[in-house]
Amino acid sequence: MTLYLQPLTLLLVCVLLRQTLVDGATCKDCFIHSRAAHYPNSDEMGTETGACGFGSFGAIINGGDVSAASNLYRDGVGCGACYQVRCTNSMYCSDKGVTVVITDSGSGDNTDFILSRRAYAKMSQTTYAAASLLALGVVDIEYRRVPCSYPYKNITFKIDENSNYPHYLAFVIWYQQGKKDVTAVQLCETTNLSCKLLDRSHGAVWTVVTPPSGPLSIRMLLSDVDDGEETWVVPLNNIPQNWKAGDIYDSGIQVE
Numbered sequence: 001m002t003l004y005l006q007p008l009t010l011l012l013v014c015v016l017l018r019q020t021l022v023d024g025a026t027c028k029d030c031f032i033h034s035r036a037a038h039y040p041n042s043d044e045m046g047t048e049t050g051a052c053g054f055g056s057f058g059a060i061i062n063g064g065d066v067s068a069a070s071n072l073y074r075d076g077v078g079c080g081a082c083y084q085v086r087c088t089n090s091m092y093c094s095d096k097g098v099t100v101v102i103t104d105s106g107s108g109d110n111t112d113f114i115l116s117r118r119a120y121a122k123m124s125q126t127t128y129a130a131a132s133l134l135a136l137g138v139v140d141i142e143y144r145r146v147p148c149s150y151p152y153k154n155i156t157f158k159i160d161e162n163s164n165y166p167h168y169l170a171f172v173i174w175y176q177q178g179k180k181d182v183t184a185v186q187l188c189e190t191t192n193l194s195c196k197l198l199d200r201s202h203g204a205v206w207t208v209v210t211p212p213s214g215p216l217s218i219r220m221l222l223s224d225v226d227d228g229e230e231t232w233v234v235p236l237n238n239i240p241q242n243w244k245a246g247d248i249y250d251s252g253i254q255v256e
């Protein structure tokens with residue numbers, strides 16, 4: 001009996017070991033351990049002056065469940081990325097945690113996230129637990145990147161207030177769904193298709209000096225963080241020829 005069992009046991013151990021190794025190598029949905037703090041101000045939402053350049057939108061997007069990131073800010077590439085963050089103290093914390101959007105850059109005491117107070121409190125099981133968590137100020141967490149979801153929203157271009165028609169165009173990208181990064185942006189004049197690669201001035205803000213005239217098409221290069229695949233996305237709608245600082249334009253598309 002033992003003679004037959006032993007090879008079988010060995011086989012099982014090998015299979016389990018292999019499984020663990022494979023999981024380890026392709027663990028793109030695994031949680032990563034870190035720490036999270038909350039904004040020191042009394043505002044429930046995030047900040048309107050976040051490093052991403054989203055402006056007041058940076059405080060209210062995702063219902064105010066937003067965060068500043070340190071390493072995950074990635075020189076602005078991380079702006080608009082979504083993370084599921086859950087604290088690990090089983091007495092206070094829920095399994096689900098909270099899903100936040102990165103709108104700012106910042107670091108605390110060995111933290112990856114500085115959450116809005118609202119988002120931070122949402123990691124708790126109860127209102128009572130939320131008060132205890134807030135009092136701690138910083139907690140151990142686990143996080144993972146998740147797709148952003150904005151139901152009934154298209155990708156939207158907000159022309160920055162600092163733009164100066166027709167000499168200088170700056171804009172940010174709102175409501176970027178999915179789990180990919182915008183790693184480059186091209187601005188194309190739509191009748192003769194002359195295009196310009198834009199500079200990321202800071203955060204999620206893209207700028208161009210002397211933009212092409214005529215209706216403009218803003219094309220985005222989406223890069224998949226998991227497999228490195230890159231795709232240029234062309235919006236359905238153009239930015240009108242007479243664009244204005246402060247205006248908001250619907251791209252007519254959603255992305256995954």
Ligand SMILES: *[C@@H]1O[C@H](CO)[C@@H](O)[C@H](O)[C@H]1NC(C)=O
Pocket residue numbers: 189191192193194212213214
């Ligand atoms: C494309 O068209 C725009 C507007 O008509 C014009 O200003 C620009 O010079 C043209 N570009 C090229 C490369 O022909």
Ligand SMILES: *[C@@H]1O[C@H](CO)[C@@H](O)[C@H](O)[C@H]1NC(C)=O
Pocket residue numbers: 152153154236250251252253
């Ligand atoms: C998104 O774009 C589509 C296609 O242009 C349009 O029909 C739809 O109304 C837009 N949705 C929103 C919420 O603006």
